[in-house]
Amino acid sequence: xxxxxxxVGRIAQLARIExxxxxxxxxxxxxQAIFGLIExxxxxxxxxxxxxxxxxxxxxxxxxxxxxxxxxxxxxxSVAPQVEAGLYLxxxxxx
Amino acid sequence: MLNxxxxxxxxxxxxxxxxxxxxxxxFLERAQRLNATLNAFITLDPEATxxxxxxxxxxxxxxxxxxxxxxxxxxxxxxxxxxxxxTCGSKILSNFVSPYDAHVVERLQAAGAVNLGKTNMDxxxxxxxxxTSFYGPVRNPWEQTRVxxxxxxxxxxxxxxxxxPVALGTDxxxxxxxxxxxxxxxxxxxxxxxxxxxxxxxxxxxxxQCGPMAKSAADLAPMLNAIAGFDARDSTSLERPRxxxxxxxxxxxxxxxxxxxxxxxxxxxxxxxARALEAALAEFRALGCSIVEVSLPQTRLAVPTYYVLxxxxxxxNLARFDGVRYGYRAPDYADLREMYMKTRxxxxxxxxxxxxxxxxxxxxxxxxxxxxLQAQRLRRLVAQDFANAFGRCDVLMGPTSPTTAxxxxxxxxxxxxxxxxxxxxxxxxxxxxxALSIPCGFGEDGLPxxxxxxGNYFDEARMLNVAHQYQKAxxxxxxxxxxx
Numbered sequence: 226x227x228x229x230x231x232x233v234g235r236i237a238q239l240a241r242i243e244x245x246x247x248x249x250x251x252x253x254x255x256x257q258a259i260f261g262l263i264e265x266x267x268x269x270x271x272x273x274x275x276x277x278x279x280x281x282x283x284x285x286x287x288x289x290x291x292x293x294x295x296x297x298x299x300x301x302x303s304v305a306p307q308v309e310a311g312l313y314l315x316x317x318x319x320x
Numbered sequence: 321m322l323n324x325x326x327x328x329x330x331x332x333x334x335x336x337x338x339x340x341x342x343x344x345x346x347f348l349e350r351a352q353r354l355n356a357t358l359n360a361f362i363t364l365d366p367e368a369t370x371x372x373x374x375x376x377x378x379x380x381x382x383x384x385x386x387x388x389x390x391x392x393x394x395x396x397x398x399x400x401x402x403x404x405x406x407t408c409g410s411k412i413l414s415n416f417v418s419p420y421d422a423h424v425v426e427r428l429q430a431a432g433a434v435n436l437g438k439t440n441m442d443x444x445x446x447x448x449x450x451x452t453s454f455y456g457p458v459r460n461p462w463e464q465t466r467v468x469x470x471x472x473x474x475x476x477x478x479x480x481x482x483x484x485p486v487a488l489g490t491d492x493x494x495x496x497x498x499x500x501x502x503x504x505x506x507x508x509x510x511x512x513x514x515x516x517x518x519x520x521x522x523x524x525x526x527x528x529q530c531g532p533m534a535k536s537a538a539d540l541a542p543m544l545n546a547i548a549g550f551d552a553r554d555s556t557s558l559e560r561p562r563x564x565x566x567x568x569x570x571x572x573x574x575x576x577x578x579x580x581x582x583x584x585x586x587x588x589x590x591x592x593x594a595r596a597l598e599a600a601l602a603e604f605r606a607l608g609c610s611i612v613e614v615s616l617p618q619t620r621l622a623v624p625t626y627y628v629l630x631x632x633x634x635x636x637n638l639a640r641f642d643g644v645r646y647g648y649r650a651p652d653y654a655d656l657r658e659m660y661m662k663t664r665x666x667x668x669x670x671x672x673x674x675x676x677x678x679x680x681x682x683x684x685x686x687x688x689x690x691x692x693l694q695a696q697r698l699r700r701l702v703a704q705d706f707a708n709a710f711g712r713c714d715v716l717m718g719p720t721s722p723t724t725a726x727x728x729x730x731x732x733x734x735x736x737x738x739x740x741x742x743x744x745x746x747x748x749x750x751x752x753x754x755a756l757s758i759p760c761g762f763g764e765d766g767l768p769x770x771x772x773x774x775g776n777y778f779d780e781a782r783m784l785n786v787a788h789q790y791q792k793a794x795x796x797x798x799x800x801x802x803x804x
Binding site: 233262278280306313 | 664
């Protein structure tokens with residue numbers, strides 16, 4: 226699989242990381258080397274093998290739908306860059 | 321005192337031969353003095369630490385001390401600790417003072433242990449050398465031009481250099497075991513699900529595990545006892561009956577079957593590491609163990625499998641760092657999208673960005689099946705390999721790292737070079753089995769060599785037993801780097 230500069234640009238957009246063209250060129254060659262490593266996976270026939278996402282094949286625990294946590298938003302919002310009246314402030318999204 | 325075992329320190333504290341304040345000051349002063357050169361700690365807060373030591377002394381004075389009461393513990397900066405700067409080695413969290421404690425921090429506190437400080441690490445645990453930290457590289461205390469290993473390099477360095485008697489680290493692809501090997505100490509990655517990940521900043525959620533790092537297996541056991549156990553706040557935490565991981569430390573190991581995966585002793589293993597391993601295996605034979613060759617055929621695919629799965633999970637886990645709720649926010653942006661793009665571009669280092677990009681790619685439309693699902697199928701094959709091997713032996717042994725510690729900067733130009741150093745440590749977390757590393761000698765450059773012991777699921781007590789019996793017959797674990 227040949228990675229192109231366009232691919233780098235597209236993935237960077239998806240990952241919401243700004244990448245300048247100079248950075249994209251550098252990271253392209255590094256990513257190509259890493260994908261060279263990853264390509265070896267394609268050499269194995271895994272027909273019939275179940276994908277494994279978890280060592281213990283756990284089923285997600287459920288619990289009763291009741292309130293168990295106290296309201297601590299002051300404490301947890303004390304670390305935010307910009308907060309007002311319990312809301313996180315960000316640039317306007319909708320015109 | 322600096323070289324004392326946990327049980328020696330614990331007993332000295334219990335009979336009030338030393339106070340926690342005195343003991344903690346001893347380690348704190350050493351840490352402060354050595355940190356300028358070794359850079360093992362990101363945060364030291366003597367005031368906060370000594371307040372905990374005084375509280376521990378109050379418990380001890382009332383005769384209410386337990387195994388870890390009053391013992392200073394260094395914490396990898398990946399564990400949220402309330403009121404402490406918690407950076408994960410990253411600029412993007414360089415201003416984050418955690419409002420809560422990780423589960424393991426709560427457990428250590430309940431046990432009366434003292435938070436000695438937050439140790440340096442590869443950024444977001446992504447690395448094998450502790451060179452990618454926003455706070456600069458950690459140095460190997462045995463040879464300061466060399467890496468301590470990673471990503472828990474700060475914790476390994478702190479224990480090896482006697483700045484802390486014990487530490488906590490995390491292991492996703494080898495990040496406890498490999499630095500333990502390169503720094504000549506003991507470190508354990510438990511079975512996946514045994515230690516809660518609540519409050520442990522996530523890198524790859526299906527692989528990450530918290531584990532203890534110390535000077536010996538005998539010291540690892542009480543640490544594991546303190547931190548293991550069910551936590552409802554971690555959806556992958558396992559509900560199991562409580563166990564005492566020290567319960568069979570003293571059992572003789574004659575008759576134990578040790579499996580040697582032949583793929584771990586092939587080309588790529590440095591000759592001096594192989595020699596140290598051979599000498600270690602002779603010791604196990606002398607203890608009455610039998611040795612059998614086994615095969616883990618998927619070993620060669622473990623590294624590419626990991627470098628699909630771990631970056632994929634990381635790309636998802638690190639999406640939360642966007643400048644909205646915590647951490648760094650870019651100073652200038654025109655709109656929300658630009659705020660995200662610039663915050664993350666400025667806040668993350670190069671290795672983290674590379675892995676997020678790889679992860680985003682392998683999860684993206686058109687590539688998910690060929691890469692991510694394929695890697696998950698290979699993961700099952702790796703787990704099956706171990707299941708087959710454990711049909712023929714009780715524990716597996718092999719090298720932890722293909723070489724001793726390399727020079728700072730030697731592998732940073734080519735990411736793939738760095739990734740390949742993880743070859744022996746990656747299989748265990750893929751399968752979710754426990755694995756530990758203990759010192760077993762030195763390489764031709766005088767640098768430590770680690771022996772890796774892998775066990776079946778939940779077999780930590782037996783692994784610690786065989787490690788402890790080896791450490792009773794040898795003294796590699798008592799060696800310390802020549803630092804005043």
